[in-house]
Amino acid sequence: MIKFKYNRQTLLLFLLLIPFVGLAHDVTSADQEILRTGGLWAYIRVGATHMLTGYDHLLFLAGVIFYLNSFKDILKFITVFTIGHCITLIGATYTGITADEHLVDAVIALSVLYKGFENLGGFEKLNIKSPNLLVMVGLFGLIHGFGLSTRLQSFDMGEGQFLAKILCFNLGVEVGQVLALIPITFIITLARKQEQFPAFYKAVNWYLVLAGIALFVYQLYGYFTGH
Amino acid sequence: MKLNKAFFPKKYRQLFRPFCFLLVLLVFCSHDLYLKMETYLLQPNQQATLRHYNATYEKRENIITRDRMLDASFVALGKRAAIESNAWQDQDSTISQLSFNTGEAGTYVAGVSTKARNIELTADKFNDYLKHDGVLDMLKAREENNMLDQDAVESYQKHVKAIYQVGDIKTDDWKTILGYPIEFVPEINPYEKYSGETLTVKLLLDGKPLPNQLVYADYIPTSHTHEHSDHEHHHDEDGHSHEHGEKGHAHDHDGNTHSHGEETHHHHDDSEATEGHTHTSGQQLRTNSQGLVLVKLPEDGIYYLRTIHMVSIPDNEALTHESKWATLTFEVTHAHGDDTHTHDHHDHEDGFPTWVFVLGSVLIIGLLFILFRKKN
Numbered sequence: 001m002i003k004f005k006y007n008r009q010t011l012l013l014f015l016l017l018i019p020f021v022g023l024a025h026d027v028t029s030a031d032q033e034i035l036r037t038g039g040l041w042a043y044i045r046v047g048a049t050h051m052l053t054g055y056d057h058l059l060f061l062a063g064v065i066f067y068l069n070s071f072k073d074i075l076k077f078i079t080v081f082t083i084g085h086c087i088t089l090i091g092a093t094y095t096g097i098t099a100d101e102h103l104v105d106a107v108i109a110l111s112v113l114y115k116g117f118e119n120l121g122g123f124e125k126l127n128i129k130s131p132n133l134l135v136m137v138g139l140f141g142l143i144h145g146f147g148l149s150t151r152l153q154s155f156d157m158g159e160g161q162f163l164a165k166i167l168c169f170n171l172g173v174e175v176g177q178v179l180a181l182i183p184i185t186f187i188i189t190l191a192r193k194q195e196q197f198p199a200f201y202k203a204v205n206w207y208l209v210l211a212g213i214a215l216f217v218y219q220l221y222g223y224f225t226g227h
Numbered sequence: 228m229k230l231n232k233a234f235f236p237k238k239y240r241q242l243f244r245p246f247c248f249l250l251v252l253l254v255f256c257s258h259d260l261y262l263k264m265e266t267y268l269l270q271p272n273q274q275a276t277l278r279h280y281n282a283t284y285e286k287r288e289n290i291i292t293r294d295r296m297l298d299a300s301f302v303a304l305g306k307r308a309a310i311e312s313n314a315w316q317d318q319d320s321t322i323s324q325l326s327f328n329t330g331e332a333g334t335y336v337a338g339v340s341t342k343a344r345n346i347e348l349t350a351d352k353f354n355d356y357l358k359h360d361g362v363l364d365m366l367k368a369r370e371e372n373n374m375l376d377q378d379a380v381e382s383y384q385k386h387v388k389a390i391y392q393v394g395d396i397k398t399d400d401w402k403t404i405l406g407y408p409i410e411f412v413p414e415i416n417p418y419e420k421y422s423g424e425t426l427t428v429k430l431l432l433d434g435k436p437l438p439n440q441l442v443y444a445d446y447i448p449t450s451h452t453h454e455h456s457d458h459e460h461h462h463d464e465d466g467h468s469h470e471h472g473e474k475g476h477a478h479d480h481d482g483n484t485h486s487h488g489e490e491t492h493h494h495h496d497d498s499e500a501t502e503g504h505t506h507t508s509g510q511q512l513r514t515n516s517q518g519l520v521l522v523k524l525p526e527d528g529i530y531y532l533r534t535i536h537m538v539s540i541p542d543n544e545a546l547t548h549e550s551k552w553a554t555l556t557f558e559v560t561h562a563h564g565d566d567t568h569t570h571d572h573h574d575h576e577d578g579f580p581t582w583v584f585v586l587g588s589v590l591i592i593g594l595l596f597i598l599f600r601k602k603n
Contacts, residue, residue, distance in 0.1 A: 039395060055584065160270055196596075199603050203595035210591060 035155055040168045047172020050151060052180055056108045056215060057144055061177070062184050063115030063208050064137060066201065069192075074185060077137050082177065084141020085148060086170055092149035093166045101154065102223035104147045106216050111140040113212025119205040148173060260554065262337050262389035267529065267558035268418075269329045271394040278324040279315075279339050279387070295341050301327070302336040302403045332394025334401040334418050340408075343384040345546065353379040357537075361443055361511070365537045365548070380545065381537075385552040386410055392418040392558070408433055411532050411555035414519070422526045422561050429518050432536060432551070436518025440536055444520070445509025446528035449558070524559045531556050 035042050051057060064081065068074050092098065114136070117123075123130035152169050191200050263278040299310040315323045348356065354375055357366040369375050386407035401416050414427040430437045509531075512520040522532065537550040 196600055196603075199596055199599035202599040203592050206595050206599075207588065207592045211588070 035157070040161065040164055043165045043168035044172035044175065046155075047148075047152075047169040047174075048176035048179070049172070050148065051173045051176025055211075056105065056112060056147070057177075058180055058184070059112045059208055059211055060108070060115055060140060060144065061181065062188070063112065063119055063205065065181070065185055065188050066205060067115070067119050067133070074181075077134065078177075078181065080134055080138045081141040081144070082174060084138045084143075085145030085173070088142045088145030089148045089152070089170050089173065090145075090166055092146055093152050093169075094163060096153070098150045098153045099146070100223060101147075101150050102219045104143070104150050106219035106223065107143050108140075108147050109212050109215035109219055111143060111212075112208050113216065114140070116205045116208025116210075116212060120202065120209070260339070260341070260385040260387050260552065261531065261556055262339060262387050262554075263556070264389065264391060267389065267391040267556070268560065269391060269393045271329060271332045273329050274326060275329050276324050276326050277337055277389070295344070296339060297342050298338065298340040298405070298407070300338055300405070302338075302400045302405070303330060304333055304398060305400065307403070307405075329393045332396035333398035334390065334392050334416055335398070336388060336390050336400055336403050336405070338386070338388045338405045338407065338410075340386045340405070341384055343382045343549075345380060345382050348379050348381065350376050350378050353381070360535055361441055362535050362537050362550070363441060365539075368539070377547070379547045381548040381550055382540075382546050383550045383552060384408065385554075387552075387554045388556075390417055390555070390557040404431065404434070406434065407553070409437070409534070409536055409551040409553040411534075411553055413555075413557075417530075417557040417559065420524055420559060422524055422528075422559050424524050426522045426524055427519050428522055428532060428555065430514050430520065430534060430553070431518065436514070437536065438514050438516045438518055440514045440518075440534055442512045442514060442520045442532060442534045443509055444512060444522045444530065444532045446524075446526075446530040446559070448526055448528040449560075527559060527561050529556060529558050 035046055061078070061081070064077050065074055068077060118130055118133070118136075148169075152166070157165055191197050194200070260279060264275060269275050296312065299312070299315075301308050301310065310325060314325050314327075316325070354366065354369065357363070357369070369377070386405075386409050388405065388407075388410060390401045390413070397416055397418060399416075401418070402412060404410065404412055409430070409432050412429045412431060414429060417426055420426045428442075430440055430442060432440075510523060512522065514520050520532075522530070524530065532555040533553070535550050535552050537548055540546045540549055
């Protein structure tokens with residue numbers, strides 16, 4: 001009974017944190033103002049804000065951490081994800097390569113769906129060998145980085161200190177990622193100790209699947225309708 | 228993949244800035260003196276060019292000769308520095324230009340003030356000039372006093388300012404009063420205002436607020452993405468009333484069109500200047516009792532305020548009228564960036580309210596948890 005109570009508290013804590021996730025990307029016009037007037041610090045701040053309020057990135061990270069049991073694994077996978085998104089964030093922004101934001105975000109939505117599906121043992125149920133998770137996390141890191149790059153490029157970055165601005169934004173993203181990972185890891189670690197963790201695990205990962213599908217459809221709708 | 232679309236508009240705009248500048252010269256400056264830059268948004272320590280343009284109003288003026296300048300100065304970082312007369316270079320018969328280094332970041336002012344000069348005009352020409360340059364109060368006074376048939380000898384002087392932004396840092400130099408006989412002084416830094424907003428500007432005559440004075444404000448869009456139909460100048464039979472909408476910019480002169488959005492400009496007659504092409508386009512404003520006007524900034528563009536304060540000189544053998552001209556130029560950009568209107572992310576957010584996502588997520592996870600707990 002007590003364990004169940006704890007479990008409910010964990011669930012409650014998780015649900016309470018969703019609003020922060022739900023702030024997703026509500027940072028644009030204000031961000032442009034910050035970038036316009038705030039110098040390089042502004043890029044760090046906006047990068048961190050974007051990561052902290054980007055539901056797609058956080059959902060994917062939550063999915064990755066759900067699958068991992070040890071801190072060492074978490075560190076390894078997050079490092080690979082970070083390297084991946086740094087490559088495309090810096091490279092694509094610096095070279096001015098971008099794509100339609102809706103399409104990029106649609107692929108990122110698929111990464112959320114993928115992670116939920118994998119965590120639920122979807123590949124095993126289909127008798128398909130699941131791809132190497134580390135490789136997939138690296139690949140999705142590249143895609144998430146490209147999404148961050150398209151977002152950064154949608155802002156007016158002014159002229160001068162172009163590379164420095166990109167690097168500062170990237171630094172902000174990493175800061176935001178660390179800040180986001182702390183509560184995510186804490187909640188998941190706490191939840192693991194609870195008796196009802198399997199139900200919680202399934203609930204959250206099914207939610208990732210559903211959220212991934214919904215976001216994917218939403219982004220495609222945006223792409224085809226121009227909204 | 229494709230090239231960054233956010234970069235295209237910027238390059239596009241930069242490409243067309245010289246055309247905008249030309250349009251500015253042709254459309255708005257036939258009779259006025261303005262301080263011009265290709266853009267008023269500059270980077271620190273870059274070379275920039277400031278031009279003063281003085282077209283051939285009634286074919287009476289050429290470049291402002293150096294000896295006619297009472298003052299030419301920059302105000303930056305709280306210091307006012309005179310521009311030496313030999314720094315100006317004549318580009319042609321109507322434009323002089325000055326190359327300068329922008330220096331450190333800040334919101335700065337450039338100003339030029341000219342000495343008074345006299346001109347004699349026949350009654351018709353004087354009336355025509357009053358009408359087309361928007362000195363309507365004087366025209367009305369002449370009508371009411373049956374003086375429309377009287378020739379005029381006018382003393383005129385011009386005092387012009389430009390406010391430009393260097394880099395991202397805003398300084399207080401923009402509100403510097405240069406002490407000209409007439410001058411515009413914004414109440415708020417124009418570079419802290421963005422398209423869609425308004426800017427309050429004070430008009431000073433001899434250092435004091437000038438109430439009940441006609442002021443004209445207009446702009447050249449820099450985005451080039453507007454619809455012409457929303458921003459049109461209509462010329463009635465009398466010639467020359469203009470009406471502006473929200474966006475776009477088009478003139479129609481007896482069937483001939485100025486179509487700014489497409490970077491074309493057709494005058495019906497090269498002698499238009501001598502026929503009194505109107506310069507009262509845009510917003511027609513009148514200062515309130517505190518000398519303030521509220522200028523709308525409907526879209527990104529280079530904005531121009533102009534006014535001519537004219538008084539009669541009844542007991543003077545040499546003069547009948549005295550006028551003081553003032554202009555102010557500055558640039559306004561979009562609050563989300565000056566080079567794009569394709570902020571997909573805004574649409575993204577506007578179309579997907581956060582509360583829907585939060586509520587939906589909470590409900591789904593909660594329901595799934597209950598479902599799987601029961602199942603287990």
